[in-house]
Amino acid sequence: MKKILSLALAAAMALSLAACGNNGSQTSQSSNSGSASNSGNTSQQEEVNFPNGKQISLIVPYAAGGASDTVARIYASELEQSLDTSVIVSNVEGASGAIGLEQVRNADPDGYTMAYMPVESTMLSALGFTDLSTNDFKFVGRAMTIPAAVTVRADAPWDTFEDFLAYAKEHPGEVQVGNSGTGSIWHIAAASIEKECGVEFTHVPFDGAAPAVAALLGKNIQAVTVSPSEVKNNVDSGDFKVLCILGESRSSVVPEVETAQEMGYDITIQGWGGFAVPKDTPQAIVDILEEASEVAINSDSVKQTLADRGYEHAYLNGADMDAKAAEELAYYSELIPELGIA
Known part of the structure; x- marks a missing residue:
């Protein structure tokens, strides 16, 4: 009987030790898993808390x-x-x-x-x-x-964008179009008209839009492709007229002027x-x-x-x-x- 009890006690102790060992392993794994989980949560938390007071x-x-x-x-x-x-x-x-x-x-x-x-x-x-x-x-x-605005002097012989294009087609390179610098968005605007409408301009670069507008006012060039706000004062004074807006929608500065898209030309430069x-x-x-x-x-x-x-x-x-x-x-x-x- 004592032998049986001894064997049973030994077996119980062995099971207990095994259980302790397994629990230790599970605890360690749980701890590691928790650490990884916490790390992920911390990263996500940092994103969610952005900017968390940082400048x-x-x-x-x-x-x-x-x-x-x-x-x-x-x-x-x-x-x-x-x-x-x-x-x-x-x-x-x-x-x-x-x-x-x-x-x-x-x-x-x-x-x-x-x-x-x-x-x-x-x-x-x-x-x-x-x-x-x-x-x-x-x-x-x-x-x-900021849309491009095709602008000419009020006394220019063109009253519409179509008139302007027709003249440019008949006189390749004759129309001088001022822009705010070679490679500028306003240079690209005039170049896009050339590409889409089959015309040829002489591009005249200036150091910014203001000198280009001044050159148009002084009759040194025939047109500019700059923003509506840059020609508004001259439009209001009666010196300039805007023939076309190249934006995705009309300009609030000259809302009466149609866009190229409205006129049937696939040009949007802004x-x-x-x-x-x-x-x-x-x-x-x-x-x-x-x-x-x-x-x-x-x-x-x-x-x-x-x-x-x-x-x-x-x-x-x-x-x-x-x-x-x-x-x-x-x-x-x-x-x-x-x-x-x-």
Whole structure:
């Protein structure tokens, strides 16, 4: 009997030890599993809590005081309220915007470094300034558009865009069209008319839109393709007339003027401004910035700033702007080499 009890006791002790060993192993595995789970949760939590009180840097790739800078600063002010954190705007100019955008592309993709993105971001690689393109970013929203306006003197012999094109076809290269610089969006605007309408202009580059407008006023050239706001004073004074708007919609500055699309021409050339982050930024963070940007861009202060400048409030969400930028990148990558300016 004692032998049986001894054997039973031994067996029980063995089972107990085995159970302790298994429990220890399970505890260890559970601990490791919990650690991995916690690690994943921590990462997700950091994304969900973004920006978690940390400062965001918004890089504007142009000089302070310009239109892009002004719009970016109003946006930043509204974004601060949406995200409850500080947003600091820095101007990093040079190489037609390439230097500032390069800084954002090379930043940690954590959502704390953003870029003001101009239409030129779809053109820089084709112009040879950098290998950077909009493919290196994810947009969180577009704020505005600035359409090109085909403008001539009030005493010019053309009263319609069709008249203007007919004359240009009959007199190749005779019409001198001023722009804000070789390779600028306004140069591209006139070149796009040539491509789509089968006409030939002589392109006259100036150091900005203002000198081009002055040259038209002085009868040194026959037309300009610049923004409506840049010719509005001369239109109001009776010196100029706008024949056509090349934007996706009519301009609030000259709402009576039809777009090229309305006239049956497949031409949409416009400046725009949006906001983006490096392409590898986690989607959860992009979503937070996109939601906050929608609120900021659609705020009364941003809308009023755009209206005061003569720009069109034209909000697009991130995905739609990614698609539009990709489309324009492909177009300019083909057109610019054809122009021989790269």
